[in-house]
Amino acid sequence: MKKINKLHSLPLLLALFLAAFLVFINDPPSCHAANQPIDQLHESVNRIIDILRRDIPGEQWVTKKEEIVSIVKSRFAADELAQRVLALNWRSRTDPEKEQFISLFSQVLETTYINRLKSYSDEEVTFNKQIVNNDKAIVYSEIIKNNQEIPIVYRVKEVKGQWLVYDIIIEGVSLVQNYRQQFDQIINHEGYDGLVRRMKEKIEENKKNDIEAKE
Numbered sequence: 001m002k003k004i005n006k007l008h009s010l011p012l013l014l015a016l017f018l019a020a021f022l023v024f025i026n027d028p029p030s031c032h033a034a035n036q037p038i039d040q041l042h043e044s045v046n047r048i049i050d051i052l053r054r055d056i057p058g059e060q061w062v063t064k065k066e067e068i069v070s071i072v073k074s075r076f077a078a079d080e081l082a083q084r085v086l087a088l089n090w091r092s093r094t095d096p097e098k099e100q101f102i103s104l105f106s107q108v109l110e111t112t113y114i115n116r117l118k119s120y121s122d123e124e125v126t127f128n129k130q131i132v133n134n135d136k137a138i139v140y141s142e143i144i145k146n147n148q149e150i151p152i153v154y155r156v157k158e159v160k161g162q163w164l165v166y167d168i169i170i171e172g173v174s175l176v177q178n179y180r181q182q183f184d185q186i187i188n189h190e191g192y193d194g195l196v197r198r199m200k201e202k203i204e205e206n207k208k209n210d211i212e213a214k215e
Helices: 011-021 037-053 061-075 078-086 095-119 175-214
Strands: 124-133 136-145 148-159 162-170
Touching: 037 061, 037 124, 037 136, 037 148, 037 162, 061 095, 061 162, 078 095, 078 162, 078 175, 095 175, 162 175
Parallel strands: none
Antiparallel strands: 124 136, 136 148, 148 162
């Protein structure tokens, strides 16, 4: 069997994350109420765009980054995302292990992708439609980049009036499925403790690369 040597981030996942929160979104149809998932996604992205475009003399990237991280965290269903990524392995985890995994996985996503925001440019996204089924919904959109339309689908759930993202699919590729396959391989080869170690290593590697990029 092939040994898993490194916890890696996939290029498509980078595209997923950028498409989710780093692009300019056209106004959704006016017929939607303010509590609709399509509008809540729109509002969150516009707040991030305002931060990215803000030009205050002397303002450091770390300040913008902290604000953006706060917005992204408020729009993601971290517990749902973590549970779907671990799938069957979630059931055998203790409550402290579940809490640790949610924290570590959130840090992996944050340290892997947030700094990519620096390369933001005015790509355009259009929201096409939404399908709402009780407390779950699917929002369909497209990102337009270099005259090419790339389909993006958001899976969201309602929690106390807020629609939170628990998966993003681009061109049929799911963020959840990508990480689930990778984590399953690591657990099969190295056990759950091996996955925790790999995640911690990935977080530290990303932080180190971030520091080196500033020097």
